[in-house]
Amino acid sequence: MRTIAPTDLSPFLALARHRSFRRAADELGCTPSALSHAVKALEARLDLRLFNRTTRSVALTEAGETLLARVSPAFRDIEDALDDLNNFRGTPVGRLKINASRPSARMVLLPVVARFLARHPRISIEIVIDNDLVDMVSEGFDAGVRFGETLAQDMIAVPLGPRQRTAIVATPGFFNEHARPVTPQDLKSLPCIGFRFGSGRLYAWEFERGGVELSVEVDGPLVLDDQDMMADAALAGAGIAFSFEDQVKDLVADGRLIRVLEDWCPYYSGFYLYYPSRRQMPAALRAFVDFIRMDGAGR
Structure with missing residues (x-):
């Protein structure tokens, strides 16, 4: 097997997160065709099929699931290490991707986000509307907003808005x-x-x-x-x-x-901003959580 560089795994990770060539290509800033070629090249070098593809769906094979489980934590550690550099800046910098149900986004999240971005112009936020619960880690989200009753016990939750x-x-x-x-x-x-x-x-x-x-x-x-x-x-x-x-x-x-x-x-009980417990919280997420607590948005 030829040597695989960490950068060769970026197309694999993006497609594994989105299960869509179009959305993964948008994330990477390339065309779906270019992404497809990159994934096929990786599979050829590994001599293994990582995805099962049809005209309507993309799914990980058993080998793909195993690779994702092993490399995702390593790439997360790299992201955390790079994010630690924010501690040397006077103001936090970064990007947040938040999953929210439509009612929670309109009623409590958007007003808080607008105030937060006015205070932190070097942070950007993407809100993805989805009324169903998603696997935040595998889908690449930093946080989500849902009712407290629906949250998994292993999530850290911060009140967002009134009852x-x-x-x-x-x-x-x-x-x-x-x-x-x-x-x-x-x-x-x-x-x-x-x-x-x-x-x-x-x-x-x-x-x-x-x-x-x-x-x-x-x-x-x-x-x-x-x-x-x-x-x-x-x-x-x-x-x-x-x-x-x-x-x-x-x-x-x-x-x-x-x-x-x-x-x-x-x-x-109302809506909560929730996020997975991690050894190192991204600086942008830490700033957003602190803002919610100080802004009075958490009740």
């Missing part, structure tokens, strides 16, 4: 034609706007009152996979929507939407 509460809403015109639900179970006989996760699972609406917890599988003529569109669909008269209180408070205040089952809508 959140759900809201069940529809238009006045809708309730002129349909009875207002008195209990969550009443929703089963009413047209509701469903929400489907990226995994394909339909969300069962969750309720709680006086220690009693209920999950209701609703039905209706419309199903969405974007939570921000739920209130828009309700506003258009498509049915009853399950939303966050902060997303609809202005629409409720001006009478365009009517809130029901408010006594059954629980508070949640």
Whole structure:
């Protein structure tokens, strides 16, 4: 086997993270064709297939998985060593890549990021919207934003924003034609706007009152996979929507939407910025976490 230089592994690592030639090529600043040639050349030199490719997907082979598991920590150590040089600068420098659900990005993350970037002009942030949980390390993310209840125990979590509460809403015109639900179970006989996760699972609406917890599988003529569109669909008269209180408070205040089952809508712990425990935190991430704590964004 011919000698493999560390730089020869960069195309492999990028493709392993993104499982997409286009996205990996964008990261490396080359064309998908050039990336494909680089990966094929590496496989030829190793005399091993590292990826199984079809017209629709890219997946690691067993050999590829083994190589990724062995070299990823080493490359992470190199990145940490280079990032340590930020300690010799007067201001932190670097780039953060954050994965967030759409509601968390709009309600709590973007306002904090805007204030942070104004304070730290030498740091850049990329926010990737994904409503499903992802493997942050293998996907190349520095941090993520999700509800506290969904986080893995091995993650370090920092509160980001206040507690959140759900809201069940529809238009006045809708309730002129349909009875207002008195209990969550009443929703089963009413047209509701469903929400489907990226995994394909339909969300069962969750309720709680006086220690009693209920999950209701609703039905209706419309199903969405974007939570921000739920209130828009309700506003258009498509049915009853399950939303966050902060997303609809202005629409409720001006009478365009009517809130029901408010006594059954629980508070949640709220959103958290979370990141994997690492021996050395990147300077840009450390600056962002410190800013959240000092800015008052963490409650």
